[in-house]
Amino acid sequence: MKRIIQPDYYEAFHCIGGDCPFTCCQEWKISVDASTKKKWHHVNAPDANAYICLSDFIEKKDDTDVIRLLPNMRCPFLEDSDLCRLVLDHGEEMLSETCHIFPREEHVYQDHTEKSLVACCPVVVDFWKDRKQISFDGDVDPLNPLHFLKEAKGETMLLLIRDLVMNILYDERYTTEEALLSAFYTLLDIRDSFPSGALKGKDFLQYMSMEYSDRLYAAISSMEKSPLESLKERNELFLDMTENYRQEGRYKKLLEPLCEVAEKLEDLLEEEKSREIHRIKALMEALAEAKKQQDDFFRNYLVAEIFTSLHIPGSNLYDLLMQFEWLMMEYAILMQSIFLDLYHSGVFPPYERIRELLVLIARMTGYDEADIEEYLENSFESPIWPLGYAQFLLS
Numbered sequence: 001m002k003r004i005i006q007p008d009y010y011e012a013f014h015c016i017g018g019d020c021p022f023t024c025c026q027e028w029k030i031s032v033d034a035s036t037k038k039k040w041h042h043v044n045a046p047d048a049n050a051y052i053c054l055s056d057f058i059e060k061k062d063d064t065d066v067i068r069l070l071p072n073m074r075c076p077f078l079e080d081s082d083l084c085r086l087v088l089d090h091g092e093e094m095l096s097e098t099c100h101i102f103p104r105e106e107h108v109y110q111d112h113t114e115k116s117l118v119a120c121c122p123v124v125v126d127f128w129k130d131r132k133q134i135s136f137d138g139d140v141d142p143l144n145p146l147h148f149l150k151e152a153k154g155e156t157m158l159l160l161i162r163d164l165v166m167n168i169l170y171d172e173r174y175t176t177e178e179a180l181l182s183a184f185y186t187l188l189d190i191r192d193s194f195p196s197g198a199l200k201g202k203d204f205l206q207y208m209s210m211e212y213s214d215r216l217y218a219a220i221s222s223m224e225k226s227p228l229e230s231l232k233e234r235n236e237l238f239l240d241m242t243e244n245y246r247q248e249g250r251y252k253k254l255l256e257p258l259c260e261v262a263e264k265l266e267d268l269l270e271e272e273k274s275r276e277i278h279r280i281k282a283l284m285e286a287l288a289e290a291k292k293q294q295d296d297f298f299r300n301y302l303v304a305e306i307f308t309s310l311h312i313p314g315s316n317l318y319d320l321l322m323q324f325e326w327l328m329m330e331y332a333i334l335m336q337s338i339f340l341d342l343y344h345s346g347v348f349p350p351y352e353r354i355r356e357l358l359v360l361i362a363r364m365t366g367y368d369e370a371d372i373e374e375y376l377e378n379s380f381e382s383p384i385w386p387l388g389y390a391q392f393l394l395s
Helices: 034-040 085-090 097-101 122-126 145-151 155-169 176-193 201-206 210-221 227-248 252-271 274-309 317-345 351-364 369-379 387-394
Strands: 003-007 058-061 064-067 104-108 112-117
Touching: 097 104, 112 274, 122 351, 155 176, 155 201, 155 274, 155 317, 176 210, 176 274, 176 317, 176 387, 227 252, 227 274, 227 317, 227 351, 227 387, 252 274, 252 317, 252 351, 274 317, 274 351, 317 351, 317 369, 317 387
Parallel strands: 003 112
Antiparallel strands: 058 064, 104 112
16 A cells, blocks of 8 residues: 655645635636536536536636636535535535545655645645644655655655755745745756756755755855845736736736735836835835744745645656746745735735735646746746746845
8 A cells, every 4th residue: 555645734624615714616717527527417407497407507718628607706506605506405426526626636656645735725724824834644754855765766856856845945044035045046956967867865965964055055145135126026927927817807806906006016116206115115124024923834835835736746857946936936926915915004914814815826826737837938038947036036
């Protein structure tokens, strides 16, 4: 039997249904797998006067079968009580695979299986609050890569590299942003030092040494920063990432106020009005200081995301780099949304608001590998960034 590795809170998860503060049954593209689609052809819809069978609720979006949402962007099976009509009438076996497994994710490797929970669910996000670090159940602890270094080759070595990145994110000498930059530098260094991908166990050990860690810390902490220019870049990324959702009218209640502030901020940063720029700088400093109070939470969020998505079965080091860039973008856009909220209200948002923003950003950036690569290719000179751009984005 294959060993299973999972966060220690995995088995504690349960859907809270109508009590959920951010339902997954609204404003999201909910895919319908082929088996469910076939099943729905033979089952009457909840409202037989409007539709003949459940399959009449399916439409094509981006070459994928999805549930056609109502004009108010709610799933047609979602009751006013935020309970699912399909489950109430037919049981969970009538749900599509996406609805049935969300927010669980499972990756099957040659010698083990990894189970995780994704950030698109507010119940999952709550697991990261009020704990120093995430821990894992299983025979192997991803936060102690040396446990299976002797097995390291091919896919296992890529998983070790992922686990090294998780360890760097928990290094409290760094700010969260510096930890991301340190991890990205390490990934770039591995790529450049071992272009064939033939990284050996003894080579991996150098990246875990105190000597390497100290040199990396000195280099990252001494990098120059351009806070206002970086804020401008994050603002542009935020507007770019939200554009399609605004056009489709998705997450309108959440996005429109933030985007209006972002557009105002864009003009202010271009004009460089001294009085307002002074306020912006003061709020940036206030954000950095307030964020320290929730530092463990943000690190837990990033480590959980790295465990879930940095290495997917069949991927290579190039894929790892793109996935990590995507995570840095996700984090940068999240920080920008928090800043926009702070800029608008003048008050650092409470945890419940940060959770709402995190879930929103996680849902908007939930691309698959092919779409991530396409976005990076179309948006940047190279899909693999130089370290300088990552530093610019996170300053």
